[in-house]
Amino acid sequence: MADAPEHAPKAAAPTGPVEPAPPADAAIPAFITALQNGVSGSVAQLSLYLGDWTVVVPVSHLLQASQFLHDNAGCAFDYLSDLTAVDWPPRAEGRFDVIYMLYSTRHRHRVRVKVKVAENTPVPSVTSIWPAANWLEREVYDMFGVNFSGHPDRRRILMPEDWQGYPQRKDYPLEGPGELLMENPIDWLKLRQAREEADIE
């Protein structure tokens, strides 16, 4: 789907999530300061919204930071609750947010780790740290086309193996491409363009 024409959204599409910085008086949890000290440069941005802490990590530091969060006794994020992605097509710094919901069964605290990547940037797989990531990363790959490098079994999981396109992307039509996309993607694109032109007229 890389060569699909950029589908101009009807309304002004949001260009990214709202990530309010924590208020000055908020006590930053120990695990975040530990991460900041343990892996330098790993916390690019910090936000607190509705009581959830989010740490934005550069892709280059993801594996290191994950390993630290998993192993460090103060963090002990041993449980990968969820792994998902959000698509912000117009965003300059890369369209995808890949989000890791981490939980610690020992300390019972949560944190969200977020990496911002462009369409073709590979994201290192965290399956070696949390085996649970295996299927979750497959689903993100299946739905968004996020490229996970080092994944042991990177295949589609919910959609058929030969499916064209990534359904959860914002430029993927809700009603799906229909049979035509499966059989002949080029004809499908032409048909869609024709429809859009008809819409404008």
Next chain:
Amino acid sequence: MFDTSELVINMGPQHPSTHGVLRVILRLDGEKVVDAEVVIGYLHRGIEKLSENRNWTQIVLLTDRMDYVAAATSNVGYCETVEKLLNVEVPRRAQYVRTILMELQRIASHCLWVGTHAMDIGAMTVFLYAFRERELILDLFEEFCGARLTYNSMRIGGLPQDIPPGWDKKVLAFCDIMDGKIDEYETLLTHNRIWLERTKGIGVISGPEAIGLGLCGPALRGSGVARDVRKDEPYSAYAEMDFDVPVGVQGDTYDRYLVRMEEFRQSLRIIRQATQGIPEGPIVGKVPRLIKPAAGETYHAIESPKGELGYFIVSDGKSTNPYRFRVRPPSFCNLQGLPRLVRGHLVADVVALIGSIDIVLGEVDR
């Protein structure tokens, strides 16, 4: 000395004990499972994508279709997430009724589980006994919201309607009936020699490994990890309830069975407390007429009968539909552990283990 080859068997997607359209490709050496590959997606309806194109209130209906044997739980999970985004406080009366509904739903879901699990292992009577009691719960739900399976029984901010008069008495009466029925199931299974032989030592998984694999709910608690969202991150009225979190020791199929059987009793305990303590008051909080949460994102998890059911919702603050709607399906994450559990066991154990992790394909595939 002998030339042996592995037998590849396709279990499902049409198979009586894969609980829906699950397909497991088994590589067998004799009857021993060498490796298993789980193929899912046959029931994929794109609920996440669909939800991003529906308005906030319409999504409640879609959540029914995920874990369709515990629809009320999915409803509550979604509504609470949106309430968190909206910063709406839900009246205590609604919280209590939600708690009762969720626990009833847990019992109904566990009834279905104990029935099918026992059926998979060959004890057919438990199946019908369990369905008999599930029927009583469905009757209670029918009286509450008019539906028996997909309830659509929750509104953002509270309840769609107050409980019918006398409903709480009926719930209490049900609890009294259920007490004896759980003993009945246990008489048939818990100390049954064949049941013990079929479940003890099958699919053993240690606590740390289960955590790593992302198992949740009874599957995780069976391995001795006392992780229960109701206790750890209380929601609804659970903070005011007094209940225990049962955990297993060995982490085998039998322990997961015992954990769920004990959860029946704990659920009854919660229902009794909640029903006797329903406070008076309104049933819906102050919710704007047009639901349009401020831009932001949040993750909220609840303990569904299958495990941690999480919703990750991103609102862009402009449109009347969520920008991103993500469900953390407990069945999906539990099913991921299946290949690890079945390796080295026999074909007969595969069905026991599928039953033991308690999946609903509607939720796995969404």
Next chain:
Amino acid sequence: MIDQFLIPLIKILIVLNATLVGVSYMTLLERKVIAWVQSRLGPMRVGPQGVLQPIADAVKLMLKEDITPTKADRWVFTAAPVISMVPALIVYAVIPFGPTVHLFGRDVSLYITDVNVGLLYIVSVASVGVYGIILAGYASNSKFPLLASLRASAQLISYEIAVTMTLVSVILVAGSLSMVSIVNAQYNSRVWFGFVQPVAFVIFFIGSLAETNRAPFDLPEAEQELTGGFHTEYSGMRFALFFLAEYANMIVVSSVATTLFFGGWLRPFPNVSALHFLGVVPSWMWFLIKSFVFLYIFIWVRATLPRYRYDQLMRLGWKVLIPLAIANLVVTGIVKVMLF
């Protein structure tokens, strides 16, 4: 001429028909009993209380399309149901339903024939019945049935050993292989052999559950594991034949158990004259009542117990039942030599 041909022919006709009707009503009985156990009603639609259900079933099965998979071994696929049905029926030749009675002016024995190797005949004919299952699994050319037929052959051969061993201990006590003599021996010794040979009876009962593929040993047809096992690919009347064969075998096993361990057609305490009034019930009725009790237990067990796993089944057979049966045989032999 009449004694030699006509009367046996009539007896064969009666027994065959009674068996087939009995077998089809066994299906109703099973459905009803299991339904009652499970707090249901069972079939209620066809006839009052659903009593005509077996007829409806038979009509349905006969009218159903009979599918042979394209890859199947056509001849063997067709023959397999017949092979499993025939042995189940010809066993009835030696089962004594009652003693010789005076009917219509002549002495008529209530059994088709009394062979001096009757018990062995039953065992050997039953052992041929295995072929039906094995061949069905093989001929279907499908993986689940093949697994099932492998299970079946291993299971049936293993349990046959244990069952035959228990029969030998009964033979030792009775001193004969003829079914009629065994019943007479129980009359003469004033006690049913079930009480003389309790261990043998228990092993026989467990073994016969396994040999008839009944729960908890119904592995060859475990629906939840092997999607119906050896008869997965069968439909219509051929499937019905397998079904009927299973029930016919259940009736055979119950009859054999009654004959060997519970005095066959004898009323309770046949030698106590105080209980003479029990003789109001004819001897063949006693036989049927006792067999019925066994059939009921068969159904009851199925409704109650989960299924064994294949390796556990084998372990039970080889490590528990067979050694126990051999020990029982040895002890019986020693006692017999010492005391008589």
Next chain:
Amino acid sequence: MLQAIAFYTIAAFILGFAVLVVTTKDTVHSVLFLVLDFLFVAALYVMLNAQFLAVIQILVYAGGIVVLYLFVVMLVNLKRPPEAHSDPHRMTKFGFGLAAAVLIELGAILVSGYMKAPAVAATATEASMPVSGNTEQVGWLLYTSYLIPFEIASMLLLVAMIGAIVLAKREL
């Protein structure tokens, strides 16, 4: 007369099935014909008034041993391509020689048996036996005249059984 008709019919079936056993291409079919063959042999035993032998024939051969054959045949895929049937190492001549030797041996036994048959059959068995009945007679003979061969045969089977277990079990 009836006896003769029955005998020849059964004999014809036995021979016919025996031929089918070796000529059929499909191994499973071949095994099935073997079962039928055994059943007819059992029928022959019944005709000879040896019911015990007949029943044991069915029980042991048809019901037991051939089931194991079938087991093996089903597990080991024997459907080989046609060229596998022309094995260059096949010792056809040796095979024919062996078959001829067996045939001659059988003939010799038959002929010699006919020569002294009338004397042995009647006297040796029935006179010296204190029991009557087919089963009892077999038992009596096995535990008197043929005790040593009987025991040797059982030892042989035991050895074969242990051997099979040793071969089949990969680690003991």
